Amino acid sequence: MRKGIENMKIVLNHKCNLTKNEFLAYQQAFAKIKTAHDIVMCPSSLYLPLFHLENISLGSQDVSTYEMGAHTGEISASQLKEMNVEYTIVGHSERRSDFDEKDNDIKEKIAKLLAQGITPILCVGETSKEREKGERIEVIKRQLSILSSFDTKKIIIAYEPVWAIGTGLVPTVEELDEVLTSIHFSYPESLLLYGGSASDENIEYLKTSQEIDGYLLGGLSLKLEKLQVFLDLC
Numbered sequence: 001m002r003k004g005i006e007n008m009k010i011v012l013n014h015k016c017n018l019t020k021n022e023f024l025a026y027q028q029a030f031a032k033i034k035t036a037h038d039i040v041m042c043p044s045s046l047y048l049p050l051f052h053l054e055n056i057s058l059g060s061q062d063v064s065t066y067e068m069g070a071h072t073g074e075i076s077a078s079q080l081k082e083m084n085v086e087y088t089i090v091g092h093s094e095r096r097s098d099f100d101e102k103d104n105d106i107k108e109k110i111a112k113l114l115a116q117g118i119t120p121i122l123c124v125g126e127t128s129k130e131r132e133k134g135e136r137i138e139v140i141k142r143q144l145s146i147l148s149s150f151d152t153k154k155i156i157i158a159y160e161p162v163w164a165i166g167t168g169l170v171p172t173v174e175e176l177d178e179v180l181t182s183i184h185f186s187y188p189e190s191l192l193l194y195g196g197s198a199s200d201e202n203i204e205y206l207k208t209s210q211e212i213d214g215y216l217l218g219g220l221s222l223k224l225e226k227l228q229v230f231l232d233l234c
Ligand code: PGA
Pocket: 013, 160, 164, 165, 166, 167, 195, 196, 197, 198, 216, 217, 218, 219, 220
């Protein structure tokens, strides 16, 4: 964690998981979690109106590039705002790969969110092929270049190597520090999260990096006992 930052920002990405009843039971169990860290919960958008936890911020997993109007199936930033959403994940690798989302779409989403006062959490990260070819820094710089026209202190950046998401693999602290230092150098005002198989088993190792301001958690966000251990350790 960087100097001057008191609490970690922990973002929980539920992805497309949990039935309605499972979400309600999850929330009930979550109320017993104890932590001083800042938690942002990003459930399925269907459950945003069911969210009722105190001292936890609500986030969404995506937003439309469009404003309200004739855009079937979309959810606009102003609609999210009305549901008390304070943060929105954009550019997650699953959206880039499964929905062919491009940097320009992501830039548009960030503009729409900022106009509503919602904090974008921009995910960036290299694939295993790009890593093998030594293109890591170049790829991340390209993905971040869409930020040039925005006030970056209002944007959170999440470094999520694609090859680490859901695989149990994490970068070495040397690899992490190389990437994170270069992001901090260009965007010193943005909070910087790490995401990709972060867990109660590797947090002691990950936290030896001095550059991480928080974590974006996928799988672990659904396992509350392990999440509590993680929060106690980080
Ligand atoms: P994971 O997912 O923690 O399950 O690797 C992280 C993410 O996709 O944001």
